Amino acid sequence: MRPEDWAERHDGLLTNEVASEAGVTRGQMARRREAGRYRALRREVVVVAGAPPTWKQQVRAVALTCGPMVAIAHATAARLLGADVADDGSIHVIGPISRMVRLDGVTCHRSTTLEPDDLVQRDGIQLTSPLKTIVDCSGFMTIDALGKLID
DSSP, rough: HHHHHHHHHTTTTEEHHHHHTOOOOOOHHHHHTTTTTTTEETTTTETTTTTOOOHHHHHHHHHHOTTOOOEEOOOHHHEEEEEEEEOHHHHEEEEEEEEEOOOTEEEEEESSOOOOOGEEEEEEEEEOOOOHHHHHTTTOOOOHHHHHHHO
């Protein structure tokens, strides 16, 4: 599969790992960045030229950068699940207590009790389940906002 085909199904994003699996060398990746075909977005993640920037693209880029031990969480997960929640300008992630994410524009939450049932996939992005998301949001949302989230 061509890397661009993969990117087309992933908000215009491509990881170095996927490109490598498709036979693209690091040198070819560098030349494609220099030529403007790819633009670095996050560590190990590029965006293919022509892909429109979106909020979901930014969230997916964070998820791809953080890897499988980390999930999108809190208000960011609520938005991905379709809720109309306020955006604080940060992408929220959660992972095990041993995993601290330090990325610009990302707020990291850690948990000692993150279980497999707490996680779901939406459009290929790992995030907290609706129930876990509600529990997490209950710590900072007003009663009215939380009620709307649950509805």
